Amino acid sequence: MRRQKVSSAVIRRLPRYYRHLIELQKSGMERISSNALGKIMNLTASQIRQDLSCFGEFGQQGYGYNVESLRQEIAEILGMTQGNTAVLIGAGNLGRALIENFQFDRSGFRLLAAFDVDVALVGQTLAGIPVYHVDEMAGYLQEHKADVGVLTVPRSVAANTAERLTLSGVKGLWNFTNVELTVSNPRVVIENVHFADSLLALSYMIGDED
Amino acid sequence: MRRQKVSSAVIRRLPRYYRHLIELQKSGMERISSNALGKIMNLTASQIRQDLSCFGEFGQQGYGYNVESLRQEIAEILGMTQGNTAVLIGAGNLGRALIENFQFDRSGFRLLAAFDVDVALVGQTLAGIPVYHVDEMAGYLQEHKADVGVLTVPRSVAANTAERLTLSGVKGLWNFTNVELTVSNPRVVIENVHFADSLLALSYMIGDED
Numbered sequence: 001m002r003r004q005k006v007s008s009a010v011i012r013r014l015p016r017y018y019r020h021l022i023e024l025q026k027s028g029m030e031r032i033s034s035n036a037l038g039k040i041m042n043l044t045a046s047q048i049r050q051d052l053s054c055f056g057e058f059g060q061q062g063y064g065y066n067v068e069s070l071r072q073e074i075a076e077i078l079g080m081t082q083g084n085t086a087v088l089i090g091a092g093n094l095g096r097a098l099i100e101n102f103q104f105d106r107s108g109f110r111l112l113a114a115f116d117v118d119v120a121l122v123g124q125t126l127a128g129i130p131v132y133h134v135d136e137m138a139g140y141l142q143e144h145k146a147d148v149g150v151l152t153v154p155r156s157v158a159a160n161t162a163e164r165l166t167l168s169g170v171k172g173l174w175n176f177t178n179v180e181l182t183v184s185n186p187r188v189v190i191e192n193v194h195f196a197d198s199l200l201a202l203s204y205m206i207g208d209e210d
Numbered sequence: 211m212r213r214q215k216v217s218s219a220v221i222r223r224l225p226r227y228y229r230h231l232i233e234l235q236k237s238g239m240e241r242i243s244s245n246a247l248g249k250i251m252n253l254t255a256s257q258i259r260q261d262l263s264c265f266g267e268f269g270q271q272g273y274g275y276n277v278e279s280l281r282q283e284i285a286e287i288l289g290m291t292q293g294n295t296a297v298l299i300g301a302g303n304l305g306r307a308l309i310e311n312f313q314f315d316r317s318g319f320r321l322l323a324a325f326d327v328d329v330a331l332v333g334q335t336l337a338g339i340p341v342y343h344v345d346e347m348a349g350y351l352q353e354h355k356a357d358v359g360v361l362t363v364p365r366s367v368a369a370n371t372a373e374r375l376t377l378s379g380v381k382g383l384w385n386f387t388n389v390e391l392t393v394s395n396p397r398v399v400i401e402n403v404h405f406a407d408s409l410l411a412l413s414y415m416i417g418d419e420d
Contacts, residue, residue: 009219011411011415012411014411014414015404015407015408015410015411016407018410019404019406019407023390042218077414078413078414078417079414079416079417080410080413082413082417084413084416092307093303093304093307093310094304094307094311096303097302097303097304097307100303101304102405102406103406106406107409107410107413108410109409109413147416148409148412148413148416171416172412172413172416174408174409174412180233189412189415191408191409191411191412191415193405193408194225194229195312195403196225196229196312196313196316196317197222197225197226197229198225198384198401198403199314199317199319199384199401200225200228200288200290200317200318201221201222201224201225201401202358202382202384202399203288203289203290203294203317203318203319203358204221204224204288204289205221205382205399205401206289206381206399207288207289207292
């Protein structure tokens with residue numbers, strides 16, 4: 001029910017709420033008004049109330065939001081408590097950066113394994129994550145349920161790898177390849193990471209100065 | 211003038227417009243209605259007209275938008291034609307992934323140089339980009355104007371490196387460190403890349419399926 005008709009803009013804001021609530025907790029804040037939260041997040045108080053109203057009743061008039069409960073609720077809405085798992089395909093520079101430095105657990109994910117074609121990597125572990133040959137992927141995914149496939153392969157094999165992951169039953173693809181993917185199962189969700197979108201927004205903003 | 215009062219949501223959509231217009235051009239499309247563009251981008255036609263009206267008059271009633279002119283106009287609005295330059299600090303896995311695989315030129319940027327503390331890297335070139343020692347950065351930036359500093363250093367040195375770049379006169383920081391930065395010059399624009407926001411949005415969306 002709560003998942004009906006939530007706009008993509010709201011979905012995109014939820015992780016930001018989560019991030020800011022974590023920061024507030026770290027700084028020892030126990031409750032916060034929608035006004036104050038709005039100031040931090042550069043939103044209006046009414047936008048915040050409207051966003052959160054998509055998911056139920058949070059906060060109390062005159063009291064505001066309890067930081068810890070709101071953080072917990074948003075974690076649940078985001079699916080962070082559902083025990084998601086991931087596998088990563090392509091242990092090149094970007095793949096390794098994610099394996100070694102990205103904290104999957106902080107997003108509620110467990111990274112199970114990585115796959116690559118490089119025989120020098122296969123059989124190794126990187127930051128505790130085993131690296132298998134890509135040809136072992138389908139077999140591995142029959143034994144281990146992975147919710148998400150992280151795609152850090154070269155562009156040339158992106159489409160093929162995405163389809164293989166889809167056939168192996170992942171629910172989502174976290175796509176770093178910059179290739180617009182289409183897969184045979186329309187229920188598989190594709191989340192594209194476009195570094196260029198971010199750099200172009202920065203390019204726009206530094207143009208302000210001239 | 212055109213840069214006044216443009217909401218951050220609109221700024222965030224501009225790179226997406228650009229991306230989709232490139233795709234349309236590749237597929238041979240010469241013009242497109244706001245309705246059709248809206249369908250591709252998952253926006254309403256009126257939202258598109260409203261977004262673009264922030265920057266002037268585009269398109270013609272009954273004709274729609276000329277794909278190539280609109281792409282050019284948006285490139286200009288985004289500052290892609292102003293000859294931006296960048297330096298990258300931290301040539302670890304993520305830094306190298308960007309140096310070797312990210313096409314800075316497609317966003318209108320020229321990557322000039324990289325800096326690292328690893329003596330094994332210093333003096334080398336990666337994909338044509340020279341790697342210098344971080345201690346040479348300030349001197350280098352006196353000789354070469356860099357508009358943006360790309361921060362791919364470890365968290366522990368993120369704040370310090372950001373401040374050094376700021377003092378060296380960059381206008382923007384493209385921050386991959388996951389550290390919330392504050393720098394002494396409030397005019398320096400900080401663009402944070404939060405991988406976790408993207409993974410959490412995916413986490414939400416795969417939750418739909420259950």
